[in-house]
Amino acid sequence: MLTYTIRRLILAIPTLLFIALVIFLLLELAPGDPMAEMPLTIPPEVKERMREALGLGQPWYIRFYLWLYQFFVVEPQYWIDALFGTNLADGAQRIISFQSRSPVFDTIAERIPQTLWVVGMSYVVGVIIALPIGIISAYRQYSWFDNLGTFISMVGFSVPTFFTGVLLIVIFSVNLGWFPSIYDTTLVVNDWSSFLMQLRQMAMPVFVLALYNAAQISRFMRASMLDNLGQDYVRTARAKGMRERVVVLKHVLRNSLIPVVTVIALGVPQVFGGAIITEQVFKVNGLGQLLIIAIHGNDVPMILTLTFIFAVLIVIFNLIADVLYGFLDPRIRYD
Amino acid sequence: MTDPSLDMSTVAPTRNQWWDVWDQFKSHRGAVIGAMFLIFITLFVVVGPWLYGVDPAKLDIRNKDMRPFYLGLFTDVKWSWTRPLGTDHLGRDIMANLMQGGKISLAVGWVAMLLALVLGTLVGVFAGFFKRLDGPLMRFTDLVLSLPLLPLLLVMMLLFRDPLRASFGPETGIFILIVTGIGITSWMHTARIVRGDILAIKEREFVLAARSIGTPPRRVIMRHLLPNVMSPIMVSATLGLATAIITESALSFLGLGFPSDFPTWGKILFDSVDRMTNFPERVIWPGLAISLTVLSVNYIGDGLRDALDPRIRGL
Numbered sequence: 001m002l003t004y005t006i007r008r009l010i011l012a013i014p015t016l017l018f019i020a021l022v023i024f025l026l027l028e029l030a031p032g033d034p035m036a037e038m039p040l041t042i043p044p045e046v047k048e049r050m051r052e053a054l055g056l057g058q059p060w061y062i063r064f065y066l067w068l069y070q071f072f073v074v075e076p077q078y079w080i081d082a083l084f085g086t087n088l089a090d091g092a093q094r095i096i097s098f099q100s101r102s103p104v105f106d107t108i109a110e111r112i113p114q115t116l117w118v119v120g121m122s123y124v125v126g127v128i129i130a131l132p133i134g135i136i137s138a139y140r141q142y143s144w145f146d147n148l149g150t151f152i153s154m155v156g157f158s159v160p161t162f163f164t165g166v167l168l169i170v171i172f173s174v175n176l177g178w179f180p181s182i183y184d185t186t187l188v189v190n191d192w193s194s195f196l197m198q199l200r201q202m203a204m205p206v207f208v209l210a211l212y213n214a215a216q217i218s219r220f221m222r223a224s225m226l227d228n229l230g231q232d233y234v235r236t237a238r239a240k241g242m243r244e245r246v247v248v249l250k251h252v253l254r255n256s257l258i259p260v261v262t263v264i265a266l267g268v269p270q271v272f273g274g275a276i277i278t279e280q281v282f283k284v285n286g287l288g289q290l291l292i293i294a295i296h297g298n299d300v301p302m303i304l305t306l307t308f309i310f311a312v313l314i315v316i317f318n319l320i321a322d323v324l325y326g327f328l329d330p331r332i333r334y335d
Numbered sequence: 336m337t338d339p340s341l342d343m344s345t346v347a348p349t350r351n352q353w354w355d356v357w358d359q360f361k362s363h364r365g366a367v368i369g370a371m372f373l374i375f376i377t378l379f380v381v382v383g384p385w386l387y388g389v390d391p392a393k394l395d396i397r398n399k400d401m402r403p404f405y406l407g408l409f410t411d412v413k414w415s416w417t418r419p420l421g422t423d424h425l426g427r428d429i430m431a432n433l434m435q436g437g438k439i440s441l442a443v444g445w446v447a448m449l450l451a452l453v454l455g456t457l458v459g460v461f462a463g464f465f466k467r468l469d470g471p472l473m474r475f476t477d478l479v480l481s482l483p484l485l486p487l488l489l490v491m492m493l494l495f496r497d498p499l500r501a502s503f504g505p506e507t508g509i510f511i512l513i514v515t516g517i518g519i520t521s522w523m524h525t526a527r528i529v530r531g532d533i534l535a536i537k538e539r540e541f542v543l544a545a546r547s548i549g550t551p552p553r554r555v556i557m558r559h560l561l562p563n564v565m566s567p568i569m570v571s572a573t574l575g576l577a578t579a580i581i582t583e584s585a586l587s588f589l590g591l592g593f594p595s596d597f598p599t600w601g602k603i604l605f606d607s608v609d610r611m612t613n614f615p616e617r618v619i620w621p622g623l624a625i626s627l628t629v630l631s632v633n634y635i636g637d638g639l640r641d642a643l644d645p646r647i648r649g650l
Binding site for chain 1: 365478481482483484485486487489490491493494577581584585588589590591601604608611612615618619622623625626629630633634637
């Protein structure tokens with residue numbers, strides 16, 4: 001198992017390098033010019049020097065190497081410096097955003113809490129809703145509960161999140177006035193009333209994303225339960241005279257959870273991607289919104305870094321899912 | 336002695352496989368309703384503009400901000416029977432825009448789905464049939480699967496919008512861009528499924544028989560393998576159509592899809608979000624159109640999966 005994990009980790013490095021190269025070249029091929037928004041009155045020689053100041057004078061492979069060096073060496077050094085008060089980085093050049101002229105990772109660090117709160121919470125809520133629904137739907141297959149669950153999950157992954165979000169805003173904040181339609185990041189939670197306020201502003205984005213996630217996970221849970229319910233060991237357990245509760249919740253559920261856990265792990269990075277739209281709808285200034293702003297502003301270092309972080313998340317969670325699968329299911333052995 | 340005429344009447348007429356599939360499909364209520372809705376919405380966007388006869392782009396400032404008829408009948412607002420779903424802030428007819436937008440949204444969905452399907456089937460067949468190609472092609476598929484697709488799609492939209500617009504004109508250029516963008520980012524699942532099935536089928540006796548009489552690989556693939564992987568391909572086609580429609584409207588919703596004077600469902604929704612407090616119907620109708628279309632396509636997929644699965648069929 002350990003050798004497998006190590007081998008996968010080593011294999012992940014060329015994968016990530018390749019992905020970085022693809023993203024970099026895509027941005028490189030693009031005709032977009034970060035200087036396009038500058039006033040036309042700037043003389044050409046000044047413009048040329050500005051381009052050099054942005055680091056655009058070098059050929060692409062040098063810039064690609066420098067970006068990799070900054071991402072994997074310089075930035076971690078800064079993190080270590082900030083944590084332990086050392087001076088490893090020694091003033092080395094960090095990845096600088098074209099738009100804000102500040103280090104990309106500072107902006108990302110500012111945005112991560114909002115994304116994690118909303119997106120992370122919605123995923124947790126989604127999983128918590130999905131598992132019992134999946135279990136009951138499978139146990140009472142073709143009952144009214146199962147049919148309703150099937151219909152709701154069908155709706156859940158058919159209706160795009162931007163429509164659910166907008167619909168909720170129309171109903172709950174425009175007509176009923178229960179929840180605010182805009183997520184206020186400046187809200188400081190320090191007492192009960194501000195905590196309630198935080199809950200209220202999180203309610204709608206979390207619900208939208210949770211519905212979408214729960215729809216998919218509950219389907220997997222149901223299918224996996226159905227697979228196991230028909231197996232011989234379940235009949236054996238019942239024949240031994242075990243209570244139904246023990247049979248379902250101990251024998252069947254544990255075995256059915258194995259594939260579901262990996263599906264949950266695989267879904268985490270997709271949630272970050274899908275959050276782009278939800279964050280845009282509810283004006284949460286998280287990572288997704290940052291990416292949209294960067295794309296509109298032709299902010300190449302920001303786009304590159306953010307997209308690469310998404311890719312790293314995908315690769316890492318794929319690895320986690322595979323390792324988890326082997327760990328949970330003794331029948332799967334990779335070595 | 337048996338009576339020959341009696342014999343003739345008990346033997347059912349020969350049926351091909353697709354009749355059985357159709358019979359099973361008919362018994363799935365959701366799928367039938369879904370198929371009917373899809374036909375309805377297709378007629379709505381294709382024949383609708385011809386019957387309705389209102390130019391979606393025509394500005395009519397005098398009649399701007401009309402409300403839909405169901406509000407007008409019960410409340411005191413500006414409305415008219417000639418504008419059943421109202422008009423927007425520039426007086427453009429919303430119903431006509433929904434038809435025009437739906438035409439583009441559905442066209443993008445179908446073309447992108449077909450592209451993804453062709454790519455996926457090609458990769459899947461090659462990887463499954465030729466052992467030498469299997470490793471590299473599947474590694475490549477895994478690589479593409481680990482790309483963050485939505486961000487990359489957004490980047491592609493922004494970066495290649497202007498050059499394509501310059502060379503093909505604003506409408507065709509963006510259409511090509513969106514369709515290829517969605518197509519080349521959604522073929523992977525089809526490829527995996529097709530490869531798996533091809534790997535299983537190519538070991539069967541009938542393929543061996545075909546090969547032993549000297550059938551060239553191209554004909555083995557076309558005559559013996561492809562017809563047998565039709566069912567998974569069709570199921571993933573419905574999934575592909577649904578995701579393509581959603582992706583296109585998501586791109587338009589994020590402001591990176593079609594240009595502003597060019598309606599698609601996602602675009603109409605995006606443009607109306609700012610005024611949704613006063614005119615919620617402008618958000619709800621395009622949103623409903625997208626959701627119901629995708630829902631019906633997903634139900635069709637569900638029904639097809641059941642109908643094409645011989646283990647379920649005939650029960």
